[in-house]
Amino acid sequence: SYELTQPLSVSVALGQTARITCGGNNIGSKNVHWYQQKPGQAPVLVIYRDSNRPSGIPERFSGSNSGNTATLTISRAQAGDEADYYCQVWDSSTAGVFGGGTKLTVL
Amino acid sequence: QVQLVQSGAEVKKPGASVKVSCKVSGYTLTELSMHWVRQAPGKGLEWMGGFDPEDGETIYAQKFQGRVTMTEDTSTDTAYMELSSLRSEDTAVYYCATAGSMVRGDPFDYWGQGTLVTVSS
Numbered sequence: 001s002y003e004l005t006q007p008l009s010v011s012v013a014l015g016q017t018a019r020i021t022c023g024g025n026n027i028g029s030k031n032v033h034w035y036q037q038k039p040g041q042a043p044v045l046v047i048y049r050d051s052n053r054p055s056g057i058p059e060r061f062s063g064s065n066s067g068n069t070a071t072l073t074i075s076r077a078q079a080g081d082e083a084d085y086y087c088q089v090w091d092s093s094t095a096g097v098f099g100g101g102t103k104l105t106v107l
Numbered sequence: 108q109v110q111l112v113q114s115g116a117e118v119k120k121p122g123a124s125v126k127v128s129c130k131v132s133g134y135t136l137t138e139l140s141m142h143w144v145r146q147a148p149g150k151g152l153e154w155m156g157g158f159d160p161e162d163g164e165t166i167y168a169q170k171f172q173g174r175v176t177m178t179e180d181t182s183t184d185t186a187y188m189e190l191s192s193l194r195s196e197d198t199a200v201y202y203c204a205t206a207g208s209m210v211r212g213d214p215f216d217y218w219g220q221g222t223l224v225t226v227s228s
Binding site: 035 | 157159169215219
């Protein structure tokens with residue numbers, strides 16, 4: 001089965017750049033989506049198909065995907081960016097797959 | 108704009124079944140590929156299954172096969188997820204989610220508000 005690996009936690013200083021990785025075998029060949037989830041709320045899509053932002057998502061959010069790693073980058077991090085972030089792909093054998101999630105802390 | 112409204116919280120005993128509903132508005136269910144995702148307390152998101160538009164059938168995560176059934180009532184635009192043989196580890200918030208399209212692998216743009224299912228004796 002296909003698995004996605006994320007760091008449990010990432011910390012970033014206010015105003016600096018946070019990078020959250022998502023590892024998977026040849027993930028560069030797949031479309032990766034990223035979701036933000038705040039406590040008590042449903043997830044919100046922040047990046048789709050590797051690097052596209054839905055309307056309403058700030059330009060500070062960007063994504064990339066190559067080889068065995070996809071990355072969500074949050075520039076000029078704000079306190080409101082504190083949340084859990086999940087990567088997700090569709091795999092031909094495992095179907096819907098989520099990474100384990102990364103807790104972002106803004107210091 | 109798609110809106111998904113789920114049924115209310117449930118408390119079930121071990122061994123029982125639970126059926127959660129997800130009412131669609133803004134689109135018709137036949138235009139959407141509906142999926143179900145759950146989240147145990149303090150844990151991550153877990154895809155349970157959903158409609159694969161390329162195969163034209165509902166597929167389930169291996170972990171839930173034999174225990175979960177996902178159905179749709181197109182006359183009321185309501186999707187259902189039924190999980191049987193409940194155990195304490197099934198205590199979680201259950202979400203319906205959809206890409207707002209019928210394209211395999213599209214992201215989940217729209218989510219229900221979640222339904223808490225508690226399994227306790």
